[in-house]
Amino acid sequence: MPQSGPFVIPAAALRKVSGTTRRVRASGRIDDLALLGVAVPAGADVAVDVTLSSYPGGVMAVGSVSAPWEGECRRCGEPVLGVVEVPVHERYLVRGPGAVPDRTGAPDRPDGPDEDAYPLEGDLLDLEPLARDAVLLELPLAPVCRPGCRGLCPQCGADLNSGPCACAEPVDPRWAALDALRDGEGGGLP
Ligand SMILES: [Zn+2]
Ligand SMILES: [Zn+2]
Known part of the structure; x- marks a missing residue:
């Protein structure tokens, strides 16, 4: 001592x-x-x-x-x-x-x-x-910068707190089909 x-x-x-x-x-x-x-x-x-x-x-x-x-x-x-x-x-x-x-x-x-x-x-x-x-x-074992921190994109590493990255919404044929439907529905309205 x-x-x-x-x-x-x-x-x-x-x-x-x-x-x-x-x-x-x-x-x-x-x-x-x-x-x-x-x-x-x-x-x-x-x-x-x-x-x-x-x-x-x-x-x-x-x-x-x-x-x-x-x-x-x-x-x-x-x-x-x-x-x-x-x-x-x-x-x-x-x-x-x-x-x-x-x-x-x-x-x-x-x-x-x-x-x-x-x-x-x-x-x-x-x-x-x-x-x-x-x-x-x-001492905290897993500190976070703020409660709602979105973290990094697991694919491209972009900081999701500053907005979605390019790969945030992957191009999926099903979504494309939905978009087409939606466009079709809205087609007759001003
Ligand atoms: Zn954070
Ligand atoms: Zn990404």
Whole structure:
């Protein structure tokens, strides 16, 4: 675990008295936040806004994580931008030396009830893994540029949002016959 950085929070004062709460806002860059072509832009910050509250053996973090993302419309390929705002409700638990001995009897038991908690090491708490997990879970898997995007023509690749392409209405003899009928019906009218 890093010893400093925008997401590393000193938690000694918080943990001194159980039940202490503190609001923390942190923001910074997190590398490699990407999933199937949707990514948090390289220069963009992820923001964490949580209230930390201590309890015996751990710290609870409740609040939200937000980050901008960019991707391509799954239908037409145009760039799409968005923002995820993810509610978080996570625990940090003391691991290793300093762990509360009677918490589970086996603090590192992988299948224990605390396997999804984040580690609290020494007096430092790192919000980055929490922020990373929250954003990755929330990035859209198939973003679209707008709800009614028509996408690209599968034949010629034209963007159907800017109008029908040449192959949009294939010449079909049946249609031609209908057109002929229609012309015939309308023939006698002004
Ligand atoms: Zn689109
Ligand atoms: Zn086409």
